[in-house]
Amino acid sequence: MGFFNSRSRFRSFNFYGVTVSFLGMLTLIELEGRLEAQVQVSASNTSPLPAWCLPPDVEADLDYRIRCLNDEIGAHARYREYEEARELQKQAVEITEKLAGPKHFRSIIQRQSLLEFEQLCTLDKTGREEFQKAANWTTDAIKTIHEQDFGDAADRLEKADKILARLLRPDSPSIIRCDQFLTLAYGLKNDFDKAKLYGTKSLEMIGRTNGEDSPDFVNQLGILGGALEASNDLEHAEPMLRRAIKDAERLGGRHDPGVAQNLQRLGNVLQKRKKFAEAEAAWREAIALSVNFDMSVEREAVHSYRGLTEIYCEQGKYGDAEECIRRALELDERAFGTWHLFVTVDLDRYAALLRTVKRTEEAERMEARAKQIRARIEENKKLARKRALQELLGEKSDF
Numbered sequence: 046m047g048f049f050n051s052r053s054r055f056r057s058f059n060f061y062g063v064t065v066s067f068l069g070m071l072t073l074i075e076l077e078g079r080l081e082a083q084v085q086v087s088a089s090n091t092s093p094l095p096a097w098c099l100p101p102d103v104e105a106d107l108d109y110r111i112r113c114l115n116d117e118i119g120a121h122a123r124y125r126e127y128e129e130a131r132e133l134q135k136q137a138v139e140i141t142e143k144l145a146g147p148k149h150f151r152s153i154i155q156r157q158s159l160l161e162f163e164q165l166c167t168l169d170k171t172g173r174e175e176f177q178k179a180a181n182w183t184t185d186a187i188k189t190i191h192e193q194d195f196g197d198a199a200d201r202l203e204k205a206d207k208i209l210a211r212l213l214r215p216d217s218p219s220i221i222r223c224d225q226f227l228t229l230a231y232g233l234k235n236d237f238d239k240a241k242l243y244g245t246k247s248l249e250m251i252g253r254t255n256g257e258d259s260p261d262f263v264n265q266l267g268i269l270g271g272a273l274e275a276s277n278d279l280e281h282a283e284p285m286l287r288r289a290i291k292d293a294e295r296l297g298g299r300h301d302p303g304v305a306q307n308l309q310r311l312g313n314v315l316q317k318r319k320k321f322a323e324a325e326a327a328w329r330e331a332i333a334l335s336v337n338f339d340m341s342v343e344r345e346a347v348h349s350y351r352g353l354t355e356i357y358c359e360q361g362k363y364g365d366a367e368e369c370i371r372r373a374l375e376l377d378e379r380a381f382g383t384w385h386l387f388v389t390v391d392l393d394r395y396a397a398l399l400r401t402v403k404r405t406e407e408a409e410r411m412e413a414r415a416k417q418i419r420a421r422i423e424e425n426k427k428l429a430r431k432r433a434l435q436e437l438l439g440e441k442s443d444f
Contacts, residue, residue, distance in 0.1 A: 107140065157217075190226075238276055241269070267293070
């Protein structure tokens with residue numbers, strides 16, 4: 046079995062990054078599956094190992110030992126027993142440095158975690174309670190992103206970020222992670238200026254702490270490039286995305302998902318810059334690369350299909366456009382189910398295309414279905430808020 050078929054290889058990577066397509070809008074809940082899918086390429090792939098990879102036997106040993114330690118560290122951290130967690134984290138640093146080497150990015154990440162525990166050990170009872178509150182807000186924000194309430198998620202993360210800024214150093218992993226979540230939340234909320242702000246901040250911190258050769262930095266480079274494109278800062282977005290593609294290929298090979306992700310983002314930039322032939326080529330390549338991955342990653346091709354739909358419509362190639370938007374809809378339904386907000390984006394675009402070609406009745410059916418999905422989502426949000434309020438009142442009544 047080839048290296049790229051080892052499903053466990055990426056499971057224990059402590060990426061502080063949000064390994065998602067910024068415009069693809071994969072939720073944070075899918076992070077683990079997204080990382081696992083990174084190795085689901087053809088068994089016949091004979092590319093050399095990525096620059097940051099360890100020999101398979103060393104990787105497996107390191108994964109197992111760190112995973113066992115992480116379970117204990119997490120248990121102590123949840124009970125604010127940071128001194129005990131710190132001692133275990135020291136063991137994690139020693140093991141990683143011994144097996145991977147002190148300069149490997151995984152060793153750097155483990156040392157950063159140790160520094161954070163050192164800071165947490167200096168906090169008094171109030172400070173520890175504040176840190177736990179920030180951690181809870183971050184966890185809740187991830188849940189609300191999954192529930193597609195992006196504004197609420199951003200508000201919770203902003204509160205968490207302010208607390209963490211008071212308690213920890215700016216380069217602490219928890220702050221970097223919170224800033225990356227804020228990049229995602231504001232991007233999904235279509236507040237691209239704030240997404241760019243937090244994306245820039247987290248990229249600078251990752252470069253300073255993990256180095257610009259780390260997979261986490263390259264991943265964040267692409268996310269920020271997506272934010273720049275969305276805010277129409279095309280002059281800076283294009284070179285950043287081209288660098289992200291080049292670095293992702295250098296670190297992980299041509300079939301690294303980061304290559305396909307950033308080709309899709311680059312296509313958006315090129316389309317806005319009226320470089321339609323280049324945009325089409327970038328999207329077609331992103332789609333071709335995405336078929337190497339499992340379902341959760343293949344749907345990243347959705348946005349390439351949407352971009353192609355727009356280009357073909359502008360050129361009057363409505364048959365090609367319909368084929369692309371139909372494929373985008375199929376991928377979204379397969380990845381998220383038929384009642385997801387992302388499906389409504391495809392339905393709206395499909396309906397607009399159908400109206401353009403005077404197929405009004407079909408367009409109306411698409412629009413009605415999109416409206417029904419949005420109504421159900423809003424109802425689910427109300428029910429979720431009602432349950433949260435009931436749980437809160439129930440907890441208070443117990444005291």
